Amino acid sequence: MKTVIVYKWARNPEDAAVRADGTVDWRNARMTAGEDDFAALEAARAIAPEGELIGLTIGDGDASWALARGVLQAVAVTDAAPLADNAATAAIIAAAIRRIGGVDAVVIGDSEEYSGVPVALAGLLGWPAVAHATSAEAAGGRIRVVRKQGRNDQTISLATPAVISIAAASPEKKVPGMKELLAARKRPITRQTLADIDAAGPDGVTTKGTRLPDGAAARLFDGDPANAARQLVAALRDEGVL
Amino acid sequence: MSRTWIIVTEEKPVAALAAAARALGKTVAAVVVGPRALADAAALAGPDEVTWIDAGQDRGVEAFAAPVAGLIAGDAPKAVLAGASPESRVLAGRVAATMSASLVPGVLSLSMAEDRIVMDRSGLDGRVIETLEAAGPVVAIYAGDDIPAATERSGAGAAVTPLVAEGVADIVIEKTEPAAGADAGITKAQVVVSVGRGLRKKEDLSIIRDLASAVGGEIGCSMPVADDLGWVEKDRYVGRSGQHIAPRLYIAVGIQGAPQHLEGIRGARIVVGINNDPEAPIFKASDYGIVGDLYEVVPALLTALCN
Numbered sequence: 001m002k003t004v005i006v007y008k009w010a011r012n013p014e015d016a017a018v019r020a021d022g023t024v025d026w027r028n029a030r031m032t033a034g035e036d037d038f039a040a041l042e043a044a045r046a047i048a049p050e051g052e053l054i055g056l057t058i059g060d061g062d063a064s065w066a067l068a069r070g071v072l073q074a075v076a077v078t079d080a081a082p083l084a085d086n087a088a089t090a091a092i093i094a095a096a097i098r099r100i101g102g103v104d105a106v107v108i109g110d111s112e113e114y115s116g117v118p119v120a121l122a123g124l125l126g127w128p129a130v131a132h133a134t135s136a137e138a139a140g141g142r143i144r145v146v147r148k149q150g151r152n153d154q155t156i157s158l159a160t161p162a163v164i165s166i167a168a169a170s171p172e173k174k175v176p177g178m179k180e181l182l183a184a185r186k187r188p189i190t191r192q193t194l195a196d197i198d199a200a201g202p203d204g205v206t207t208k209g210t211r212l213p214d215g216a217a218a219r220l221f222d223g224d225p226a227n228a229a230r231q232l233v234a235a236l237r238d239e240g241v242l
Numbered sequence: 243m244s245r246t247w248i249i250v251t252e253e254k255p256v257a258a259l260a261a262a263a264r265a266l267g268k269t270v271a272a273v274v275v276g277p278r279a280l281a282d283a284a285a286l287a288g289p290d291e292v293t294w295i296d297a298g299q300d301r302g303v304e305a306f307a308a309p310v311a312g313l314i315a316g317d318a319p320k321a322v323l324a325g326a327s328p329e330s331r332v333l334a335g336r337v338a339a340t341m342s343a344s345l346v347p348g349v350l351s352l353s354m355a356e357d358r359i360v361m362d363r364s365g366l367d368g369r370v371i372e373t374l375e376a377a378g379p380v381v382a383i384y385a386g387d388d389i390p391a392a393t394e395r396s397g398a399g400a401a402v403t404p405l406v407a408e409g410v411a412d413i414v415i416e417k418t419e420p421a422a423g424a425d426a427g428i429t430k431a432q433v434v435v436s437v438g439r440g441l442r443k444k445e446d447l448s449i450i451r452d453l454a455s456a457v458g459g460e461i462g463c464s465m466p467v468a469d470d471l472g473w474v475e476k477d478r479y480v481g482r483s484g485q486h487i488a489p490r491l492y493i494a495v496g497i498q499g500a501p502q503h504l505e506g507i508r509g510a511r512i513v514v515g516i517n518n519d520p521e522a523p524i525f526k527a528s529d530y531g532i533v534g535d536l537y538e539v540v541p542a543l544l545t546a547l548c549n
């Protein structure tokens with residue numbers, strides 16, 4: 001099953017500092033893959049043998065992330081960045097997938113910050129999709145995924161071609177070592193531009209700035225622990241939660 | 243202005259979706275994919291019109307993306323709102339693609355400025371609110387708080403019009419079974435005392451246990467305490483990939499308050515953070531907090547609780 005694993009290489013939102021005036025300082029933010037991307041890659045590997053797996057990323061980050069994790073070839077659309085309009089981001093990815101051609105399955109991380117991208121991608125391709133799965137496998141020409149729904153695990157089967165978005169359950173446990181990183185360097189990356197794949201990528205959404213969330217700050221007790229503890233217990237009794 | 247549409251696949255967010263849609267314009271139309279009971283519940287929760295697609299027993303709700311998109315795109319609305327569940331999102335994605343609309347996740351509220359839609363969205367794991375403006379039509383994935391449906395509504399709610407769906411995709415639910423740990427004690431507890439890596443060694447769990455019993459609660463923990471350290475059973479860790487709980491009181495002891503952890507306590511009523519770092523993110527998510535060493539604070543709490 002020809003499978004594309006889509007991974008993101010963007011500034012890590014956890015590294016962004018929020019200033020007192022609510023503006024965001026990205027200066028110390030490192031480029032990193034999405035935190036769900038390694039789990040998506042695991043799922044993609046369970047769907048397709050090595051030879052049928054293709055990495056796809058947008059932006060000018062390190063496209064070899066997937067190559068260092070066993071993927072044999074990758075495509076990077078270098079002049080595209082994740083946009084505020086998730087449908088515009090998805091349109092770029094969809095154009096790249098059409099350009100790759102003959103794809104049976106697209107597997108992509110289900111990041112909270114860009115949770116519209118996988119589903120808009122499925123919509124643009126017109127393919128069936130399941131979002132927020134935890135694992136996937138090929139089964140008789142179809143794809144079978146498992147998803148947590150409330151307190152249940154649901155097993156769902158989809159016809160191909162299909163889009164699956166995967167939510168990671170934990171941080172990546174085994175990061176590639178020097179050997180894998182060196183092997184990745186020898187593997188081919190096809191670099192394309194938006195013009196190459198006929199994707200205009202207009203952003204239909206403009207940002208007007210950021211601010212701090214309102215909502216009351218926590219009532220903090222500090223200083224002498226005995227005193228702080230007494231105040232907290234009194235407050236919780238007043239709330240009626242003790 | 244034409245209708246504002248909302249996409250409904252579960253009951254929880256309907257009232258909030260309808261209220262947010264109401265802020266944009268006159269008529270709020272809902273498309274409901276699921277059982278009849280869901281359509282009836284949605285009809286009472288705020289929309290003016292309800293179109294209902296029966297999802298049947300074993301089709302995934304996502305299988306109805308094309309008919310939902312056809313219905314909504316045919317009406318050419320300026321805004322569509324969907325809940326944030328995975329099923330709703332898949333429908334929203336297809337609607338956005340069919341309408342050539344923008345798709346924005348994490349939306350907390352919407353308003354009109356002249357003919358443009360202005361949205362506040364939650365960004366950076368809730369650390370900022372970003373204001374966005376869309377030139378064209380928008381599909382918004384709504385992430386605001388749920389609100390209870392108004393119980394005082396007069397009349398019988400909106401009329402429900404069934405729609406026979408065409409172009410249903412091949413997405414089949416093979417089985418549904420309770421997830422591991424789904425019935426763990428922590429899931430129903432009214433009070434949970436949760437411990438993180440601020441605890442130095444396993445033996446020290448005894449003070450956390452004492453605190454839990456003093457407040458009549460169950461023990462919970464952050465993921466590493468169960469997963470990496472193995473100090474607490476795995477079905478007690480709270481968060482995105484662990485338990486999602488809604489206790490009346492949640493006390494987080496020596497827990498940083500990572501966004502993945504906080505995902506598990508969105509339904510908690512009162513959150514208390516105990517951490518020696520005044521900058522720990524847990525305090526941003528807390529109603530009350532004590533800044534201090536848990537090894538001093540927890541014994542002090544035990545004493546205070548006895549009085």
Ligand SMILES: Cc1cc2nc3c(=O)[nH]c(=O)nc-3n(C[C@H](O)[C@H](O)[C@H](O)COP(=O)(O)OP(=O)(O)OC[C@H]3O[C@@H](n4cnc5c(N)ncnc54)[C@H](O)[C@@H]3O)c2cc1C
Pocket residue numbers: 035036168169170171172437438439440441463464465466467479480481482483484495496497498499500501502503506516517518519522534535536537
């Ligand atoms: C895909 C993914 C999914 C995840 N899912 C989950 C999940 O479901 N649940 C979850 O919990 N995590 C999850 N995580 C991990 C999460 O990102 C954090 O790493 C984790 O929650 C941190 O646990 P902690 O707060 O106990 O530890 P730490 O981050 O080490 O924090 C310990 C805290 O204790 C404080 N402390 C230290 N000593 C003391 C003392 N003496 N007194 C008081 N305070 C003290 C410190 O100031 C610090 O804030 C996930 C991560 C990923 C990438």
